[in-house]
Amino acid sequence: METIQSDVVIIGAGGAGLRAAIALAEADPSLRIALLSKVYPMRSHTCAAEGGAAGVIKGDDSLDLHFGDTVGGGDWLCDQDAVEFFINEAPKELTQLEHWGCPWSREKDGAVGVRPFGGMKMKRTWFAADKTGFHLLHTLFQTSLKYESIRRFDEVFTTDLLVSDGRVQGCCAIEMRTGEMLQFQAPAVIICSGGAGRIFPFTTNGAIKTGDGMALAYRAGVPLKDMEFVQYHPTGLPGTGILLTEGCRGEGGVLRNKDDYRYLQDYGMGPETPLGETVLKTMELGPRDRLSQAFWHEDKAGNTIPTKWGNCVYLDMRHLGEEKINERLPFVRELAKSYVGVDMVTDMVPIRPVVHYMMGGIHTDINAATPMPGLFAAGECACVSINGANRLGSNSLTELLVFGRRAAESAIAYLNGAQKPAVDTAAADRQAAEAEGRIHALFDRKDGGETIAGIRDAMADSMESGAGIYRSEELLKDTTATLADLRKRQTGIALKDKSKVFNTELTQTLELSCMLDVAQAVAVSAFERKESRGSHQRLDHTERDDTTYLKHSMAQYRGEDAPAIDYLDVVITKSQPGVRDYSGAKS
Amino acid sequence: MAKSNKPIVWGLFAAGGTISAFVAPVMILITGLLVPLGVFGEDAMSYERMTAFLSHWIVKIGLLGIVILTLWHAAHRLRITAHDFGIRNDSTIAMGVYGFAGLFSVIALFAVLAI
Amino acid sequence: MSRKPYVREVPKATWYMRNGRYLRYMAREVTCIFLALYMAGLTIGLVRLMQGPDKWETYLAGVSSTPAVIFHLIAFGFACYHAKSWFDVTPKAMRIPQGNDFVPGRIIVGTHYGIWGGVSLVALVLMGVL
Amino acid sequence: MSERQITFEVLRYNPETDDKPWVQTYAVPCQEEWVVLDAINYIKDHLDTSLSYRWSCHMAVCGSCGMMVNGEPTLSCKAFLRDYKGNTIRVEPLTHFPIERDLVVVLDDFMEKLTSVKPYIIPKKEKPVEEGEYKQTPRQLKNYKQYTMCINCMLCYAACPQYGLNDEFIGPAALALTHRYNLDSRDGGRSQRQEVVAQHEGVWECSFVGACSEVCPKDVDPAGAIQQMKIASTVDWYLEHLMPWRGK
Ligand SMILES: Cc1cc2nc3c(=O)[nH]c(=O)nc-3n(C[C@H](O)[C@H](O)[C@H](O)COP(=O)(O)OP(=O)(O)OC[C@H]3O[C@@H](n4cnc5c(N)ncnc54)[C@H](O)[C@@H]3O)c2cc1C
Ligand code: SF4
Ligand code: F3S
């Protein structure tokens, strides 16, 4: 087994991983940086983000307003110290990206333009047409090519963390083109492996978003925090789950039910705003959880439109006119045309809520550090708790930048710290050999009649039915039981593909086991939280309960058993829990 | 990694391509088809008319420009096309095609000036 | 190492037979042969003209022969194809700013076709009148 | 929902057991709104778990699912079955690249070339982040925007015959990205990039076949970018050789 020595290993080369790598390379050119990714960096799912990235720059806006929107949007489950840090750093990071060449959309005088976004009181979302994440990712990736100290390992699939003495010591991974195991020894590891939307059947997330990094940390003993908070995005294309950005509503698109009625006014987000005029934080610019929940009620009331892909409502953009649509949302127009055959200039687009984002993730503190010495995490896989119970759109791209850099700085501080952490190479070698043995054993499994697709679909269906937009004790009981069963049944998958080179059956098997672990953490956390907050809505506990649950859930891995759930206090600095008000009355 | 010297010939290639696109079709039409077929009458290209026509210096320069640039355009394109057809000794080809273009350019120059 | 990437060789002399796009490209490229031959012929004509009326007459007779007319017919076709393929791609090479955008490609292409038509027409008219 | 039975002829190659690629056929019951990638996923899930290929976003933005579909370089997640009339569809790995396995090709060559053209802002003058953003008018943005849209899907390399004949050629996407940075009002690095662009294997290996732009799923128009760079390089050359006093 080849061993690669470095100072910092980064697992994942999406927005967060690349930002961390660049920060390391800039801070100290002598650092040896290993950047691992199971796909080429520019394939990372950050490329799919459309709408934009939030950061305060305009005169009429303020850091306090961004803070208020974020904390309220998160239903007060955010750690307010982290939010404050995040909001302070956001404009700097976005400007830095501008200096690196990101093609931000501009105002007439050449200043960066901002657009309105759901749940934000001010226009503060920087955007690059409707391909913000794409441009962000490619800008970071291309900029990273400048630094020779960033050693990339593309299409290298991480399977295990190496941990000894309670500290992380590196990781091991399969080089997909050879099928060989590689051992990465390093005193510091940053996980930036993205989300896990694929545990649901209907998601905007790409095939690679299988929660691998979350599972790695979880299995190594780091708790997963607030996993029950899963964001549904209200406007997905039926069938494929392709996202129509929130920018659609930001630019003035409206939602209608089967009677052409703008139903959001019935769900505390009214009064109805005039067509073509958007009022921030009301109606279509309400937060995602509320909009998705409204859909659920409309569907139950029989007000949705049946299509061959299931029930839908309409997104109406017609009043915006062709010119504005082409200028601001060209990509979205193209997507709707290709995938559902509708031109939004002349027709309404069928849409429905779709799983989009994991608020929860690897537990980290404000420094992007996990409880395990040497292990850091940033991006969607992590939960620093700036998103609370519901992320505001356009906060997460900024989060990648702010906490990607923060993780890098913390890693450097750790490396230079008093203990001068070193790798116990003997222990690492031993663990890596064990990990390799486990992979080899997968090839020899007996056929128990199970298939990857079978177990994956069963998992996703049970997540949708029990841990979807609305949850209840009964539904969740079924789901947790199913998941526990599926975790056992996965050992009955026999690999038909015995070759080493680019064996995607092998990687899919590994991804499936990560997804099952993560799904179980989601379902069990949801089961234990007997209140409704943000994206977590219980039919049997419909109110928010700040006395018992103004706390983060912490799912602790317990091997083959279901996780144990503990709670951790939320950090509150200046905003006491209040009412989330998205009616036009106030503000 | 030396910079290529292709810009010299490429400049001529592009100029010749443009000029010939505008004028070559109609020139061929007139001199190669309509006149030989007698459309403009018997003496459309009589010796007298042609020498008179070519006695004007603007015509001389114009015609020379067209002929020479088109030849260079063609030579350069042929060099690439030879490569496309699988002929790989580029330097021999280049000598051949540019030589041809050069030779005929000189002849044209000589003839036009002498008329 | 179990890698053994397989390299598919591209046939060096027949690759363009693989699809219509490449064939169109090759057709465009060989237009140059006809342009060159025509210009060479014209140059010979100029030499003949320089040599005096007798030589010029033999040249004219040559151009009027059937093979010459057939050659010119084909050359005319290729020259037109050259012009079309050249003008159609002009917007790629020249981007002319206009406001916050560029002059639309079809206008650039259209202008070229216009000039082409104009030049040809003038030449024909001049010939008729001369 | 209407189903359509389509036979997929897929080029397979396993370096550990095969000497050369071979064709395997699969009969797939397809939904009418499917794309080719959906059918391939169906094969992977239900017919043959050993088939290897790349994909992720299913929305034509990650650039990983490029394949030859009926001989044409195509993003398989954007190749709607309704646009294919016959009952057989042939799927092969992108041409001009070595086959790693099945539909997976080796991309090292492009990654090196991309790095060689310095695809990042080389500022005219460093400006600290604290001083805020560089101003860039919508007009200046428009100037290079089209060339930022490249998703590195490699369809253009599979389409470009000159790259097929000579893989030293820097190739369409890398050159389009070079042009992108050259045209950016914040950039001052053109002369550094010229070292690569102006050599034989740079723009001059391109004979303006135009196939790259025809297959590009994002309308990047690399062919246009390359021609514009040829013109600029020619102007450079004349300035340098005919007016040497203008300096470097
Ligand atoms: C359709 C869509 C639209 C969105 N729009 C917006 C928006 O407008 N605004 C906003 O703020 N946010 C948006 N988001 C959310 C945001 O894009 C994501 O949260 C963010 O991009 C995640 O970035 P990341 O760097 O954490 O992970 P990713 O970009 O997903 O990268 C993960 C990386 O980890 C690697 N990796 C994973 N597992 C392994 C393994 N086992 N071994 C090795 N490497 C591994 C992958 O290869 C990849 O490089 C959107 C999300 C989606 C899906
Ligand atoms: S230029 Fe177009 S075809 Fe080529 S890699 Fe980029 S997006 Fe793909
Ligand atoms: S196809 Fe190739 S030859 Fe040039 S115009 Fe495109 S790079």
Ligand code: FES
């Ligand atoms: S799967 Fe991402 S481009 Fe096709």
